[in-house]
Amino acid sequence: MGKYQPQRGTYDAYGGFLNCFNIVLNVLSEMAKQYNYKEIITPIYESTDLFIRSSGEGSDVVRKEMFSFKDRGDRDISLRPEMTAGVIRSVVSNKLYANADLPLKLFYKGPAFRYERPSKGRYRQFNQFGVETIGVTSYLSDVEVICLGYRSLQELGLLDVKLKINTLGNQASRERYNQALKDYFQDKIESMCEDCKTRFNVNILRILDCKVEEDQKIIKECPKLDDYLDDESKEYFRKVLEMLDQLNIPYEVDNTLVRGLDYYSGVVFEYHYSSPEGVNLGAVGAGGHYPNLVSEIGGPSLECVGFAFGIERLVTLLEDIIPETYKEPDLSVFIGHIGKEAIEHSLLLADYLRENYIDVDLTFDDKSLSSQIKLANKKNARLFIVVGEDEMKNYVYQVKDLSQKTQMAVSYCDLVDYIMEKLSPSINDESEDFENDED
Ligand code: HAM
Numbered sequence: 001m002g003k004y005q006p007q008r009g010t011y012d013a014y015g016g017f018l019n020c021f022n023i024v025l026n027v028l029s030e031m032a033k034q035y036n037y038k039e040i041i042t043p044i045y046e047s048t049d050l051f052i053r054s055s056g057e058g059s060d061v062v063r064k065e066m067f068s069f070k071d072r073g074d075r076d077i078s079l080r081p082e083m084t085a086g087v088i089r090s091v092v093s094n095k096l097y098a099n100a101d102l103p104l105k106l107f108y109k110g111p112a113f114r115y116e117r118p119s120k121g122r123y124r125q126f127n128q129f130g131v132e133t134i135g136v137t138s139y140l141s142d143v144e145v146i147c148l149g150y151r152s153l154q155e156l157g158l159l160d161v162k163l164k165i166n167t168l169g170n171q172a173s174r175e176r177y178n179q180a181l182k183d184y185f186q187d188k189i190e191s192m193c194e195d196c197k198t199r200f201n202v203n204i205l206r207i208l209d210c211k212v213e214e215d216q217k218i219i220k221e222c223p224k225l226d227d228y229l230d231d232e233s234k235e236y237f238r239k240v241l242e243m244l245d246q247l248n249i250p251y252e253v254d255n256t257l258v259r260g261l262d263y264y265s266g267v268v269f270e271y272h273y274s275s276p277e278g279v280n281l282g283a284v285g286a287g288g289h290y291p292n293l294v295s296e297i298g299g300p301s302l303e304c305v306g307f308a309f310g311i312e313r314l315v316t317l318l319e320d321i322i323p324e325t326y327k328e329p330d331l332s333v334f335i336g337h338i339g340k341e342a343i344e345h346s347l348l349l350a351d352y353l354r355e356n357y358i359d360v361d362l363t364f365d366d367k368s369l370s371s372q373i374k375l376a377n378k379k380n381a382r383l384f385i386v387v388g389e390d391e392m393k394n395y396v397y398q399v400k401d402l403s404q405k406t407q408m409a410v411s412y413c414d415l416v417d418y419i420m421e422k423l424s425p426s427i428n429d430e431s432e433d434f435e436n437d438e439d
Contacts, residue, residue: 291303
């Protein structure tokens with residue numbers, strides 16, 4: 001067990017988990033690049049004030065979940081609970097909007113921190129991958145972002161995505177709705193939970209997110225946002241949905257979807273996925289349109305839209321649905337030596353193959369050939385190259401295919417091509433035929 005364990009809500013990543021984690025990040029990054037998003041890396045900590053301003057004083061994130069501290073210079077610092085605020089802060093600090101053809105399209109990945117109660121798919125240090133489009137002038141940017149998220153999940157092999165979507169309406173609609181909620185909850189709030197009482201004063205919309213059963217009954221009867229949307233907001237939302245239809249992206253309009261962060265206005269959405277075991281991990285990703293954040297933190301008036309995925313939740317799903325992704329990749333080649341003299345030659349050969357982008361392992365212990373083959377099998381090696389006295393003299397090697405149990409003598413100059421062919425799946429099939437022909 002050792003003396004120290006990882007902190008509550010944190011974990012160590014290695015083996016199959018890490019393999020899957022990296023596959024997810026690679027796929028998501030490649031997808032974002034296809035849509036011409038450029039990567040940005042921002043600091044893991046920022047001033048606490050930035051997060052209060054962006055997520056909102058009334059959000060759970062700010063009220064209960066931030067890792068905040070004073071640094072040695074007496075500054076109020078917080079570990080980022082999400083990455084949108086930092087990215088927008090960076091866009092403003094560096095005036096990235098000034099030289100770019102808008103919209104600016106950025107993607108990012110990295111850890112975020114929330115002091116939540118840990119459970120399956122919920123950590124205190126977790127990883128997000130997200131995108132932000134800055135300088136939105138058309139509803140089509142909202143659609144493009146939603147589409148990127150949806151297609152990325154498909155690319156990962158998650159074909160059964162449930163996209164929930166809603167509109168919070170424009171500022172004017174929201175203000176009218178907030179007033180209607182105030183009027184409705186005014187004489188009911190005393191009987192509701194403490195969180196709702198706070199939300200009533202700081203961000204009344206968040207009451208709709210309350211999970212307390214007794215409160216739910218009251219919330220069910222409250223005014224519906226739909227009835228307070230003005231024509232402009234309705235038309236915008238209608239056009240977004242129509243375009244999603246044209247893109248064949250299925251969705252479910254969920255009028256109760258309000259999201260946990262304060263900066264949204266207009267379209268909001270979440271991607272859900274049920275694991276085959278029926279485990280509910282919550283949303284695997286979420287986002288929306290946020291029109292005022294850039295100006296609120298000192299930049300020009302630029303509307304934005306974006307989303308973020310929770311990487312651990314995606315990895316947990318893939319482990320269930322596509323277990324192959326959770327496996328460490330096979331080793332291509334193991335070099336076995338016969339006799340002490342062949343060990344150095346084996347390392348030289350390994351160096352040559354590695355220079356040619358072939359992954360190779362070997363042992364420097366003086367072991368019998370059969371125990372080296374056992375070791376190669378344990379490491380899931382595809383090919384086993386034997387280096388003995390003859391091989392060192394003639395530069396012709398026996399290459400064993402460990403799964404097909406075949407063997408071939410290959411000269412040094414043909415070795416790289418031969419290995420590449422063996423490792424490539426389609427050509428592999430042909431070589432089987434070739435071996436059969438020889439029989
Ligand atoms: P969010 O809904 O707070 O949005 O988080 C996005 C995703 O991060 C969630 O859907 C979930 O998959 C994952 N996540 C959140 N908390 C945890 C946790 N404690 N453990 C594991 N995964 C978690 C945002 O963060 C916004 N910044 C998204 C956005 C980008 N909106 C506009 N642009």
